[in-house]
Amino acid sequence: MSYRTLKSIFHQKSLSAADAEEAVRRSSPAAVHWDFQIGEVTMFCLLTPDTVVLIERIMVLENRARGLWDSLSGAVRSHYLRSMIIEEIHATNEIESVYSTRQEIAEVLDAVKGVAPSERHRFREMARLYQALGDGEVAAPESLDDIRTVYDEVTDGEITGADVPDGVRFRTGTVRITDGQKIVHEGAPSEERIEAGLEEMLRQSADETIPSLVRAVAAHFIFESTHPFYDGNGRTGRYLLALDLSRSLSPVAWLSLSATIADNKSRYYKAFQNAELSLNRGDATIFVTEMLGIIAEAEGRLCSDLELRHRQISRVFARMTILEEEAESPLTRVVKGALEILGIIGQASLFGVGGEVELDVIARSIGRTKQYVRPRTVDLVDRGLVEETSGKPLRFRLTEQGRELLGLSDEE
Ligand SMILES: Nc1ncnc2c1ncn2[C@@H]1O[C@H](COP(=O)(O)OP(=O)(O)OP(=O)(O)O)[C@@H](O)[C@H]1O
Numbered sequence: 461m462s463y464r465t466l467k468s469i470f471h472q473k474s475l476s477a478a479d480a481e482e483a484v485r486r487s488s489p490a491a492v493h494w495d496f497q498i499g500e501v502t503m504f505c506l507l508t509p510d511t512v513v514l515i516e517r518i519m520v521l522e523n524r525a526r527g528l529w530d531s532l533s534g535a536v537r538s539h540y541l542r543s544m545i546i547e548e549i550h551a552t553n554e555i556e557s558v559y560s561t562r563q564e565i566a567e568v569l570d571a572v573k574g575v576a577p578s579e580r581h582r583f584r585e586m587a588r589l590y591q592a593l594g595d596g597e598v599a600a601p602e603s604l605d606d607i608r609t610v611y612d613e614v615t616d617g618e619i620t621g622a623d624v625p626d627g628v629r630f631r632t633g634t635v636r637i638t639d640g641q642k643i644v645h646e647g648a649p650s651e652e653r654i655e656a657g658l659e660e661m662l663r664q665s666a667d668e669t670i671p672s673l674v675r676a677v678a679a680h681f682i683f684e685s686t687h688p689f690y691d692g693n694g695r696t697g698r699y700l701l702a703l704d705l706s707r708s709l710s711p712v713a714w715l716s717l718s719a720t721i722a723d724n725k726s727r728y729y730k731a732f733q734n735a736e737l738s739l740n741r742g743d744a745t746i747f748v749t750e751m752l753g754i755i756a757e758a759e760g761r762l763c764s765d766l767e768l769r770h771r772q773i774s775r776v777f778a779r780m781t782i783l784e785e786e787a788e789s790p791l792t793r794v795v796k797g798a799l800e801i802l803g804i805i806g807q808a809s810l811f812g813v814g815g816e817v818e819l820d821v822i823a824r825s826i827g828r829t830k831q832y833v834r835p836r837t838v839d840l841v842d843r844g845l846v847e848e849t850s851g852k853p854l855r856f857r858l859t860e861q862g863r864e865l866l867g868l869s870d871e872e
Pocket of ligand 1 (some may be wrong): 555693696
């Protein structure tokens with residue numbers, strides 16, 4: 461990265477050189493200012509060529525991802541969203557060493573969507589929030605009360621005892637962030653300071669003179685630097701960042717965000733520390749650039765993944781066409797309509813936990829009743845291509861023979 465920090469100018473040149481550079485940066489027309497204190501000074505960043513190039517890259521990737529997304533069928537989209545939400549919740553928990561399994565998240569997600577009952581409560585609200593994000597049904601918080609509501613939902617059931625907020629909405633005591641070994645940051649010292657920080661976060665989020673992606677990452681910085689709660693700040697802050705991305709880009713733009721942050725955890729932590737270093741005098745340019753880089757990487761991953769799924773789905777359909785035409789194949793004289801159902805189960809096998817699909821979902825996907833679908837799944841089970849994995853609700857997945865038949869055994 462070519463951008464020189466004020467700290468390095470101080471070390472390599474002198475105090476007066478750093479003073480002069482800070483003055484130039486703060487008064488530059490490319491500077492964005494926030495009424496938010498980092499230590500003793502106010503936060504600012506420069507919109508550098510790096511920032512602009514990254515924003516452009518994100519927009520190009522976003523366009524590609526959106527095109528790929530729009531070309532998927534409704535059933536595939538719903539499977540895909542489910543699998544990505546499971547990964548997202550698993551990853552955001554993992555960053556904070558909160559233990560969760562993909563299977564339990566899958567179960568609560570199904571319960572949230574009303575496709576399966578579940579006794580499980582953990583992560584239910586979080587699953588509901590992410591599902592609503594994917595469905596494009598979420599409004600951004602506009603007040604301090606809204607932020608507290610989001611926090612309660614994201615961390616529902618996870619915060620106990622001394623970690624429960626003890627102020628009007630936020631914490632009143634101190635909170636320290638560690639990188640696993642040493643203390644790297646102390647949150648705002650009082651509830652009043654927390655409120656002031658979050659008010660500025662909300663104000664700038666609506667400020668259209670700042671590029672929306674810069675606002676999204678600046679909001680993330682202000683939220684985490686303030687650290688309004690004793691516990692759950694990381695998860696709540698990343699959810700709010702996902703929400704901002706879903707609004708400024710598209711409902712699926714955030715789908716690989718936490719997984720990408722998890723793979724770049726040390727870069728993510730260092731970016732915060734860089735902005736907080738007193739020698740950098742409130743200059744958050746490196747933080748903004750690093751976070752835009754992580755978002756661009758997440759979008760890139762999403763595109764590659766979507767492209768891979770496209771190729772796999774096309775392969776399934778190509779295989780099915782060939783099989784239909786072959787005189788002797790395991791699909792010969794299959795009950796009319798069973799092929800289409802095999803295709804749906806084949807698509808489901810490409811996504812998500814266990815590659816299973818419910819009777820309900822199959823029926824909805826092909827616009828038929830469950831009574832129509834049921835005998836056809838019996839036929840597919842009899843032929844050894846599909847197996848039932850649960851009775852309540854009825855779920856199916858491909859057998860090894862089925863996977864082979866559809867060309868899915870040698871997956872990329
Ligand atoms: N130097 C820093 N300054 C501000 N925020 C930081 C810094 N380093 C990391 N963070 C943010 O703080 C989060 C971790 O904070 P902490 O360990 O206090 O977790 P938490 O409040 O318990 O939240 P959760 O349980 O969701 O992680 C990170 O995920 C990141 O978002």
